[in-house]
Amino acid sequence: MSGINYSEKIPNNVNLSEDKALQRALEHWQPNYLAWWNEMGPARSSHLQVYLRTAVSVDPQGWAHFDFVRMPEYRWGIFLNPREENRRIHFGEHLGEPAWQEVPGEHRANLRRIIVTQGDTEPASVEQQRHLGLTCPSLYDLRNLFQVNVEEGRHLWAMVYLLHKYFGRDGREEAEALLERRSGDQNNPRILQAFNEKTPDWLSFFMFTYFTDRDGKFQLAALSESGFDPLARTCKFMLTEEAHHMFVGESGVSRIIQRTCEVMNQLKTDEPDKLRAAGVIDLPTIQKYLNFHFSVTIDLFGADESSNAATYYSAGLKGRFEESKRNDDHRLHGLTYKVLTAQEGRLVEKEVPMLNALNEVLRDDFIKDSIAGIGRWNKVIEKAGLPHRLQAPHKAFNRRIGSLAGVRVSPDGRVVSEAEWAQRVGEWLPTDEDRAFVASLMGRVIEPGKFANWIAPPVMGINRQPINFEYVRFN
Ligand SMILES: [Fe+2]
Ligand SMILES: [Fe+2]
DSSP states (O other), rough: OOOOSSSSSSSSSOOOOHHHHHHHHHHHHHHHHHHHHHHSSSSTTTTEEEEEEEEEESSSOOOOEEEEHHHHHHHOOBOOOOOTTBBBSSSSSSTSBBBBBSSGGGGGHHHHHHHHHHHHHHOOOOOOOOTGGOOSSSSHHHHHHHHHHHHHHHHHHHHHHHHHHHHHHHHHHHHHHHHHHHHHSSSOOOOSSGGGSSSSHHHHHHHHIIIHHHHHHHHHHTTEEEHEEEEEEEEHHHHHHHHHHHHHHHHHHHHHHHHHHHHHHHTOOOHHHHHHTTTSSOOOHHHHHHHHHHHHHHHHOSSSSHHHHHOOOOOOOOTTTTGGOOSOOOOOOEEEEEEEETTTEEEEEEEEEGGGGGGHHHHHHHHHHHHHHHHHHHHHHHTTTTOOOOOOOOOTTTTTSSSSTTOOBTTTTOOOOOHHHHHHHHHSSSHHHHHHHHHOOOOOOOSSSSOTTSSOOOOOOOOGGTTTTTOOEOO
16 A cells, blocks of 8 residues: 655545546545635634644554644545455345445445435534634644544545545535535535534533544444445544544543532532532533433434335445454344334333344444443542542433434433423533533633633643643744
């Protein structure tokens, strides 16, 4: 596998210069992408110099280079993991056949839909996070926000490359449409609902990168199993970048919790009013944000019973998380899986064909992974000597998609009446008042080494730089 050629207009490791038509098409898309970035990317950031990592190879040892970059000059490129000789499809009805290097005609529409849906989430999150830089709690955090943003931009490039290279004219049209939809827009919204929600403050941002970027991890992992080899190789490299996004989320929430616990101990109180008056975010509010982001994110996995999910799997387009580590026949006929539904005011499990429940399988894998991090947050509280604990809400809580949509379920998993829901929802999900309080904390801290009052400093800096390093330069 060759390194990445940065002398070209579009850095890439796919020998773009050997395919002139493709290169021209992408070079034509590039200014439209930059126009989108300037309009919808990080607000008032174009003059900043940011200490960013840029991919310089796909070698797991040392793929990244760190340096100061003006963001509009970031080198967004196209990088695929190396091709594995003789790779075979390892699940579904084509099991054992050679992996596809071109799009099979019969699966073209489904593959395009999968790629467009994934691609749409990437610019959407940049749009959602557009204003956060103006209220950053530190230069360190500002840099991390921008790192996530440029990489989501690169993930869009990754999907657009596939659309341009393998889907001809309709692929090019889809690539344009990816720059036209807007997060939260009434008339032309992003495809998936979680990507139309607002990310108005940094607590939301950290919850989003913890939960919603983790959805990204699981979707990419399932697609990196794909029988369509270019998609698999693209997603493998994207996963490398995704890990940092989830780190930003996990450590961000962890630092907020740490700071809150410090103040709880100083003031010897757990009363939200007193803690808020001291300028930190009380744990019940953090729990409500957690409930919101968890529930909105698990909806992204789709309906619990889905014939599309069965088709994608059987056709070899989208596997399960860690497909190759599973000990079954990788075809799944005759197997069943339990999904939840509400019957006469109770949640009951129902066995359905596993092929139809693959969204639920992936959602359950996601939930397991999410809960592990919540446990690490609880360790911070435990270390501070405090008895409180955070929890993932029940998976039926606040659902909008699948058979649980429209059923009112409390975070502890009781089906509740509409009246009880209306009365108690303010204990379970952030209220306008909670959001206004969190918003009131959002100032802008840009002195190197200084942090907003509501968040603890990180344990260490980026790329072994000190915490008080000037991660962003303003001139
Ligand atoms: Fe992404
Ligand atoms: Fe991400």
